[in-house]
Amino acid sequence: MVDQLSRVFAALADPTRRDMVARLTEADHTVGDLAAPYDVSLQAVSKHLKVLEDAGLVTRTRQAQRRPVHLEAEVLDLMTKWIERHRRRAEERFAALDGVLAQMQDDEQPHPTQQEGTAS
Amino acid sequence: MVDQLSRVFAALADPTRRDMVARLTEADHTVGDLAAPYDVSLQAVSKHLKVLEDAGLVTRTRQAQRRPVHLEAEVLDLMTKWIERHRRRAEERFAALDGVLAQMQDDEQPHPTQQEGTAS
DNA sequence: GCTCTTGTCAACCAGGTGGTTGAGGAAGGT
DNA sequence: ACCTTCCTCAACCACCTGGTTGACAAGAGC
Known part of the structure; x- marks a missing residue:
């Protein structure tokens, strides 16, 4: 297990994840919502989200079958x-x-x- | 080739490299000098330095057979x-x-x- | 001209990362 | 009950990363 500071730096070392964070500063988003602009599978986006979550940058709460993503700035x-x-x-x-x-x-x-x- | 911002974030996502940067804020160091506190080979430190250099965080100038490392803050x-x-x-x-x-x-x-x- | 010091380059290896596809779980709608 | 929507988990893949060892280049000192 690595320290949180390392995880945060690593999380933001990816342009896709930085863009997600940027979009999350303006509003919460669902996973599919977040995934829309990128030309990758939903699963890939879900993985990115996991990285951001492990870094503590983001929390996922349950809301019906949706999982709104919230930025922890x-x-x-x-x-x-x-x-x-x-x-x-x-x-x-x-x-x-x-x-x-x-x-x-x-x-x-x-x-x-x-x-x-x-x-x- | 990835953008510089990504490279800088990635460079600082490693605790050893962050410690090097921290030490370089106080004074320039030679490679062997920098390597001393860490329990890894000189070559490994040289690799870390290359990552920092590619990110633009550090420059290496030639001085006799030594290569003093300088922080570009x-x-x-x-x-x-x-x-x-x-x-x-x-x-x-x-x-x-x-x-x-x-x-x-x-x-x-x-x-x-x-x-x-x-x-x- | 040797030799020692300082550092890099090359090859290799284990493990991590970012992508894929396929299967399936969890709630809501009908 | 069943279907659909939204999302995650698992397995697999190519590539990158951080470490190793061994060879060698570049200067200084004798």
């Missing part, structure tokens, strides 16, 4: 948080590096020593 | 934008739904007609 926050946390760290480092480079230029050393500055 | 914005766009749409809909539900309660109809309201 909060799970997206898991990803946003991970991404933002690391993007911010990266940006801070790049900002710091820019500072160092600016400092180096200010010093105006006569022998620029092109490479070797990337260590930390 | 801007690509993360691709994902953030996709996620935020859809999360916002979903939230708007839920807010609208809450409004409808509140309205329904205010009206206090004797026959609530549970379903059928999901069309748009």
